[in-house]
Amino acid sequence: EGQTTIHNTRTQNLNAAQNLTAADCGNILLGVVGTEQAAGTGFNLNLPAPARGLHYRFTLAAPTIENNSNAAITITATSDGSSAANIAVGSVTVNGAPTNVTTVKDIVTFVHNAATAGDYAECFCDGTNWFFTIVGDAAGSVTLA
Numbered sequence: 083e084g085q086t087t088i089h090n091t092r093t094q095n096l097n098a099a100q101n102l103t104a105a106d107c108g109n110i111l112l113g114v115v116g117t118e119q120a121a122g123t124g125f126n127l128n129l130p131a132p133a134r135g136l137h138y139r140f141t142l143a144a145p146t147i148e149n150n151s152n153a154a155i156t157i158t159a160t161s162d163g164s165s166a167a168n169i170a171v172g173s174v175t176v177n178g179a180p181t182n183v184t185t186v187k188d189i190v191t192f193v194h195n196a197a198t199a200g201d202y203a204e205c206f207c208d209g210t211n212w213f214f215t216i217v218g219d220a221a222g223s224v225t226l227a
Contacts, residue, residue, distance in 0.1 A: 095143070099125045101163050107137055112155050112192065113144025115199070124154045124194065130163045134209035141202040142192050149195035157190040157203060159212045170226060172205070172214030177221040183214075187226050190214060196223040 092108030097119075102110075110127075113119035124147065130136065140157055147153050161167035168186040175181070190203045201218040203226075218224035 096127060097125070099127070101128045101130070102138065103130050103163075104133060104136055109139050109141065111141055111143040113142055113147070115143050115145075117144055119144035119147045119153070119155065122148075122150065123152045124156065126156045126158055128158050128160050128164055129205070129207075129212060131161060132169065132207050132210055132212070134207060137204075137206040139202060139204040140190075140192075142197050142199055145199045147192060147194045147197050151194060153194040155192040155197075157205075159188045169210065170205070170212040170214055172212075172216060172226060174214070174216040174218075174224065174226050176216075176218035176223050179221070183226045186211070189227055190216065191225045191227070193223055193225060196220050198223065 095111045158166050159170040166188045168188045170187050171183055173180060173182050198219050201224050203214055203216045205212045205214045214226055216224050216226060
């Protein structure tokens, strides 16, 4: 008879600034289900230095992000785990409208008062650059700039 294979992917919740490592590969939930995120301030996650095969999926778990210009959640592409570097490209689809970002950028932003639960940014690394697929429910909810 057939065999069933189960593949579990690491999943963790992050609610504060952090420098990600290869050990963090997998699913990362941002915020808390049912709780508005970042009432006073947001946070930033730094991607590690590029290495072939690294992959992350960032999903906003909070229903919304506070309407405060300091409340955004950002993900920064880095050259060394801490210094921003323009090494990210990809596809951003918000409010059903796709846009290809072909000029290298460095920051993905889950925008305050626009991003909602389920918006996500998925990325993988080829050893040099980060390739993103970003989906947001509302216009301007998630950006790559």
